[in-house]
Amino acid sequence: MAAAFRRAAAVVLGVLFVRTDAQLGRERDATAAVNQVLAAPDATARSGSDSQGRGITAVVSNSLHRAVVTTHGLPSAPAGRVYQLWLMGGDPASVRSVGLPPSNGSPLVATALNDRSTAFAVTVEPDGGSQRLPRTPSPNSP
Numbered sequence: 001m002a003a004a005f006r007r008a009a010a011v012v013l014g015v016l017f018v019r020t021d022a023q024l025g026r027e028r029d030a031t032a033a034v035n036q037v038l039a040a041p042d043a044t045a046r047s048g049s050d051s052q053g054r055g056i057t058a059v060v061s062n063s064l065h066r067a068v069v070t071t072h073g074l075p076s077a078p079a080g081r082v083y084q085l086w087l088m089g090g091d092p093a094s095v096r097s098v099g100l101p102p103s104n105g106s107p108l109v110a111t112a113l114n115d116r117s118t119a120f121a122v123t124v125e126p127d128g129g130s131q132r133l134p135r136t137p138s139p140n141s142p
Contacts, residue, residue, distance in 0.1 A: 033109045037061050037068045049073065056085075056120050060113065067110045069120055071101045077124060084125040089116035100129050 037043060040061035049055030053073040060067040069085060077083050085098040087110055094116040099108050101122070110120070123130075 030109070033066075034068050034107055037064060037066050037109065040064050054122075056122060058110075058120055062113070065111065065113045067113060067120075068107045069098060069101075069110055070105060070107045071122055072105060074101075074122065076103070080127050081124050082127055082129055083122050084129045085110075086121045086123065087113070087117055088119045088121050090118060091116075097129060097131070 038059055040063060042063050043059050043061045045057065045059045047055060047057040049072075055072050056069060057072065058067045058069045071083065071085065074083055082100050085101050085108060087096050087098050089095055098110040098120070101108055
């Protein structure tokens with residue numbers, strides 16, 4: 001009985017270790033991506049807020065075609081809804097989702113920026129986000 005318990009405990013600890021190691025790897029990769037943009041020689045910061053203090057800050061590297069984007073001042077999204085970050089362009093066909101900003105203010109790294117990339121915007125979308133153009137007006141787009 002004790003041997004079976006030890007084996008089960010070892011298996012559980014092994015699974016937890018693998019999960020923790022994988023999470024740590026993802027965190028390291030995300031940190032490296034952020035640091036790469038922030039350290040780029042051409043990195044420039046842009047920030048904007050609306051009258052209610054809701055805003056977006058982006059550090060953009062044109063040479064890397066990437067940006068580190070954070071949101072701030074957003075209240076909790078309504079039940080069944082999430083905030084979604086969009087990369088805007090000169091025409092509707094160039095608008096694309098960057099992802100769902102973490103509620104803890106952690107940054108997102110936007111990739112594949114190009115000459116048509118003009119701004120970032122935040123919308124309120126159904127749980128899980130939207131695949132197409134934003135459905136609600138942006139509270140802010142610096």
